[in-house]
Amino acid sequence: MSQAEARKVRYKMGKLERKNTLIAYSFxxxxxxxxxxxxxxPVICAIALSLFEWNGGDIxxxxxxxxxxxxxxxxxxxxxxxxxxxFFDRADLGIALKNxxxxxxxTVPLTIACALILALLLNKIRGAVFFRTVFFFPYVSSMxxxxxxWSFMLMKDGPVNQMIMALGxxxxxGWTADSTMAIWSIILVSVWRNMGYYMVLYLAAxxxxxxxxxxxxxxxxxxxxxxxxxxxxxxxxxxxxxxxxMMVISCFKIYDxxxxxxxxxxxxxxxxxxxxxxxxxxxxxRYGQAxxxxxxxxxxxxxxxxxxxxxxxxxxND
Amino acid sequence: MKKMLSVLLAAIMMISLLAVPALAEDAKVLTVVTWDxxxxxxxxxxxxxxEASHPxxxxxxxxxxxxxYAVKTTTMLEGGDTSDVFxxxxxxxLINWQAQGFAAPLKDFxxxxxYSGFKGTEVNYAVDGVQYAIPFRSDFWVLFYNKDxxxxxxxxxxxxxxxxxxxxELAKKLTDKEKGVYGTHYHTWLSAVVNWAVxxxxxxxxxxxxxxxxxxxxxxxxxxxxxxxxxxxxxKASGLHYSAAFANGxxxxxxxxxWYVSTLIGYNKDGTCNFNWGIVAVPHADGVAxxxxxxxxxxxxxxxxxxxxxxxxxxxSWLGGEEGAAATASVGARPAWVSENVATVMSSVEGFxxxxxxxxxxxxxxxxxxxxxxxxxxDIKTIVNEEHxxxxxxxxxxxxxxxxxxxxxxxxxx
Numbered sequence: 001m002s003q004a005e006a007r008k009v010r011y012k013m014g015k016l017e018r019k020n021t022l023i024a025y026s027f028x029x030x031x032x033x034x035x036x037x038x039x040x041x042p043v044i045c046a047i048a049l050s051l052f053e054w055n056g057g058d059i060x061x062x063x064x065x066x067x068x069x070x071x072x073x074x075x076x077x078x079x080x081x082x083x084x085x086x087f088f089d090r091a092d093l094g095i096a097l098k099n100x101x102x103x104x105x106x107t108v109p110l111t112i113a114c115a116l117i118l119a120l121l122l123n124k125i126r127g128a129v130f131f132r133t134v135f136f137f138p139y140v141s142s143m144x145x146x147x148x149x150w151s152f153m154l155m156k157d158g159p160v161n162q163m164i165m166a167l168g169x170x171x172x173x174g175w176t177a178d179s180t181m182a183i184w185s186i187i188l189v190s191v192w193r194n195m196g197y198y199m200v201l202y203l204a205a206x207x208x209x210x211x212x213x214x215x216x217x218x219x220x221x222x223x224x225x226x227x228x229x230x231x232x233x234x235x236x237x238x239x240x241x242x243x244x245x246m247m248v249i250s251c252f253k254i255y256d257x258x259x260x261x262x263x264x265x266x267x268x269x270x271x272x273x274x275x276x277x278x279x280x281x282x283x284x285x286r287y288g289q290a291x292x293x294x295x296x297x298x299x300x301x302x303x304x305x306x307x308x309x310x311x312x313x314x315x316x317n318d
Numbered sequence: 319m320k321k322m323l324s325v326l327l328a329a330i331m332m333i334s335l336l337a338v339p340a341l342a343e344d345a346k347v348l349t350v351v352t353w354d355x356x357x358x359x360x361x362x363x364x365x366x367x368x369e370a371s372h373p374x375x376x377x378x379x380x381x382x383x384x385x386x387y388a389v390k391t392t393t394m395l396e397g398g399d400t401s402d403v404f405x406x407x408x409x410x411x412l413i414n415w416q417a418q419g420f421a422a423p424l425k426d427f428x429x430x431x432x433y434s435g436f437k438g439t440e441v442n443y444a445v446d447g448v449q450y451a452i453p454f455r456s457d458f459w460v461l462f463y464n465k466d467x468x469x470x471x472x473x474x475x476x477x478x479x480x481x482x483x484x485x486x487e488l489a490k491k492l493t494d495k496e497k498g499v500y501g502t503h504y505h506t507w508l509s510a511v512v513n514w515a516v517x518x519x520x521x522x523x524x525x526x527x528x529x530x531x532x533x534x535x536x537x538x539x540x541x542x543x544x545x546x547x548x549x550x551x552x553x554k555a556s557g558l559h560y561s562a563a564f565a566n567g568x569x570x571x572x573x574x575x576x577w578y579v580s581t582l583i584g585y586n587k588d589g590t591c592n593f594n595w596g597i598v599a600v601p602h603a604d605g606v607a608x609x610x611x612x613x614x615x616x617x618x619x620x621x622x623x624x625x626x627x628x629x630x631x632x633x634x635s636w637l638g639g640e641e642g643a644a645a646t647a648s649v650g651a652r653p654a655w656v657s658e659n660v661a662t663v664m665s666s667v668e669g670f671x672x673x674x675x676x677x678x679x680x681x682x683x684x685x686x687x688x689x690x691x692x693x694x695x696x697d698i699k700t701i702v703n704e705e706h707x708x709x710x711x712x713x714x715x716x717x718x719x720x721x722x723x724x725x726x727x728x729x730x731x732x
Contacts, residue, residue: 056396057418078729090726148557155555177551177711267708282389284696285414 043298050291069292093293095268096276099183103272104251107187112243114195116236119202120228132203135196143193147260150189151176179269182262186270189257198243205239206232245308252301273297346375348626348633349401350618351394353387355379359580359649360455367645368636375629395420395621402624403634406451406617409442409687410695415619421450422620427631435640435655442691443617451619452638453654455577455646458613458685459513461485461601462564462572462582465594465671467492467499476571478599478678479608482514485571485601486537486546492570493546501546502571504538505560506553508706509612509688510573511538516686517602517610523702524692526731528723533603535709535716550710565591573600575613580650583669596671597679609683615654652680694730701726 050070053063071077075091087094118135122128138146153160154175164171175185209232217227255274258264264271264279273293281290355361365377380401382390387407395404395415404420406412415421425448433440436453443451461476468475471492476485489501504510512534515521521530541547548563564572565585572578585591599609618634620627636642643653647663650670664670665677689695702723709719 055414055418056392057420061419077732090729151555151557156549156552158555174551174555177554179708179711179713265704265707266711266713267704279700282393284700285392285418 046291046294049288050295052288054287055285056287065288069289070295072289073292073296092268092271092276093296096271096273096293097296099269099271100252100254100273103183103187103190103254104248107190107251108244108247110187111191111194111198111247112240114191115198115243116202118195118199119206120232122199123203123206132200135199137196138193139197141193143256144260146193147189147257150185150192151261154185154188176262177266179266182266182270186254186257186261189261190251190254194247198247201239201243202236205236209235241308241312245305248304248308249301252297252304346626346629347378348375348403348629349378349380350403350405350633351380351382351391351399351401352405353382353384353407355381359584360646360651363645363649364454364637364642367641368633371636371641372632375633377633392418398623399621400623400625401621402626402630403618404621406443406615406619409615409689409691410699412443412451412617412619413445413691414696416445416450420622422622422624422627422630424449424452424620424631427627427635431635432639435643435657436638437656439615439654439685442615442687443619451617452634453615453617454634454637454642455616455651456613456654456656456685457576457616457652458611458682459509459573459575459600460579460597460611460679461599462574462578462595462597464564464567464570465596466567467570467593471499471570475596475673475675476598478675480598480601482534482537482601482603486541489541489546489571490544493544495545498568500548500569502541502573503560503563503569504541504547504550505574506550506710508703510560511535511706511710513612513688514600514603516612516688517600517684518606519610519684519686522687522690522692524690524695524698526724526727528702528720528727531723532716532720535719538710539712539716554707554711561585567591567593576652579652579670583650583667586669594671596673596676598675599679599682607683609679609681610686611682611684612686612688614688617654697730698727701730 051064051066053065053069054061073091073093075087075093078091079087088098089095122131122135125131152158155161156172156174156177158174160175161171161173173181175181213231213235214227217231222230253274254272255278258270258272258275259278262270264275274297277290277293277297280286280293352358352361361379365379368377369375384407388411391404392411392414394401395418404415412421428449436456439456440449440453443449443453463476465475471494473488473491476488480488485502491501493499493501512531513523514534515530516523538547542549548558552558560572560574561578561581563569564574564578565582579597582591582595600611602608602610618637620630620634624630637646638653638655640655640657643655643657643660644663646653647660648667650664650667652664653660661677661680664680670676689699692698705714705719705723705726708714708722709716714722
């Protein structure tokens with residue numbers, strides 16, 4: 001091939017590449033435009049808005065207040081005076097943070113455990129398809145319907161309490177009307193609803209584990225438990241990583257169950273970050289302050305995700 | 319061929335665009351944002367009466383779910399909604415809308431408007447002396463009672479002059495656990511349980527001191543302990559609405575807003591319930607005049623973005639005035655405009671209890687505002703309601719809860 005010919009080919013390749021790139025971008029465009037218009041721009045606006053005082057009215061009434069909104073939500077004056085205990089015991093943000101973190105810490109492992117157990121049970125048994133459907137069903141049901149039904153089940157004289165009473169435990173409080181139990185009822189409903197979805201993910205992962213591995217383990221004399229611990233579980237690591245990242249994020253964004261079942265109550269016992277944001281923005285029309293709280297939420301979710309991805313190596317198969 | 323077709327289509331579109339405004343010229347449509355438009359009798363009556371007296375104008379209701387009304391309408395307004403009139407459910411909604419610049423000031427229209435029939439209540443809709451809405455309903459709280467249950471128990475009906483202690487005694491007397499009869503019923507709202515403290519006209523819920531609520535919390539807990547009313551925890555979990563609870567026929571008394579009268583009349587008509595009922599003034603504390611109550615205003619404001627403010631003013635001024643009041647009263651709702659005739663119109667509504675006490679209860683001696691217009695009132699509302707739910711669920715004693723209210727509200731103003 002002469003130099004001229006080679007140049008020609010290179011030129012053609014370049015043209016083709018450019019064309020391909022353009023085509024690729026054109027395929028990405030619809031999604032990216034949607035993301036930009038409905039997510040990226042609002043996020044940037046929210047960052048800016050958190051530095052302003054605004055009641056949602058005329059744009060001309062935007063008032064720059066610097067970090068005042070953050071000072072208000074962190075109750076800095078009071079904290080300086082009375083210590084950090086004040087923030088977590090009395091400030092709305094502190095209480096919402098505490099509740100949300102507690103909810104996340106309990107819900108994530110519990111859901112993973114339930115999903116994994118279900119997946120293992122349903123991996124090879126007869127009639128698995130039927131049961132898989134049964135456990136997946138809550139995930140495709142309407143959230144409102146689920147929450148209303150559970151509210152009835154968790155009433156003072158409801159079926160759940162009757163079962164507990166039948167076990168000989170004297171418990172006759174309405175779950176959602178009790179400030180220690182209310183958050184547990186939220187956790188219960190969340191776990192029950194989501195475990196079916198994560199079960200499906202685990203089932204898919206279980207199917208992907210090569211049979212040779214378990215067979216080799218059997219030959220080496222490993223019992224079922226040892227097989228699970230040393231073969232199955234390590235093989236599921238990537239799935240567990242994915243599931244935990246997705247769940248931590250969705251847990252921090254918990255809103256619907258709380259709004260329907262307890263509305264943040266009794267008192268402030270189930271006040272979550274997002275219900276707090278909603279309250280500030282749409283009930284009290286303080287968009288600046290609400291944006292400041294959502295920035296706190298953003299930072300937390302970002303930090304958690306960075307930490308998780310940082311430890312991704314530990315979760316990979318190799 | 320194809321080309322001709324597209325030209326034809328384009329032409330049709332152009333013509334139809336031109337034709338619509340031409341047709342709409344003489345038929346004016348006024349859009350009014352309100353809640354429960356199909357199930358609230360007075361809205362139907364008002365629409366009929368207004369359209370009859372204003373030929374060529376049609377009222378079109380935009381229906382918003384009642385419990386989401388404040389949030390949804392505020393979002394609509396922020397989004398630049400151009401509906402002409404917004405009904406005002408809570409006073410502080412209007413105060414917010416005014417601050418946000420959504421409420422059109424009425425000073426250009428109301429120079430010759432006669433406000434006298436509102437007996438001064440219209441000032442709740444004024445900011446710095448400028449009126450922003452016209453009230454058209456004024457609901458105060460009364461005590462509903464089930465006459466059949468009183469008859470069955472052989473107990474005298476409640477009267478218009480009764481203390482809270484006498485009421486509590488009566489509630490216990492009427493409670494019959496075997497038959498599943500409750501002496502009284504408290505809806506879960508703060509207003510249904512302790513708002514009575516403001517009836518003296520001195521206390522308000524924004525006065526930063528909540529010690530005056532203690533008596534009413536104790537009274538409630540005493541009744542709950544005696545089984546004379548359903549427990550708060552159950553009501554909260556089941557979401558049982560007071561209207562269905564009382565209509566069930568096993569509740570002897572119910573302190574509730576006057577709006578429930580038109581609901582009950584409707585229930586009697588459609589057969590949802592078929593017992594006899596009556597109303598009396600709410601009980602009063604010692605030292606407070608009999609017939610004192612608290613209440614709330616419902617009004618209408620003009621959207622700043624409305625393109626037919628003149629017509630909107632025509633509507634809201636009619637709605638609040640004598641004629642609108644007659645339409646509102648004709649179905650059992652209580653208009654804000656109080657004139658000689660109003661009580662007569664109200665008591666002559668078909669289905670309204672015929673006894674003298676019920677008629678007398680239509681004219682309370684004093685009506686305080688449920689929530690006053692005050693600084694940071696929406697924050698105060700949140701705090702008081704949060705602590706209320708803890709007291710009612712018996713997480714804290716009334717004393718502890720009230721101390722917490724006092725402290726947290728004080729912190730707001732530091």
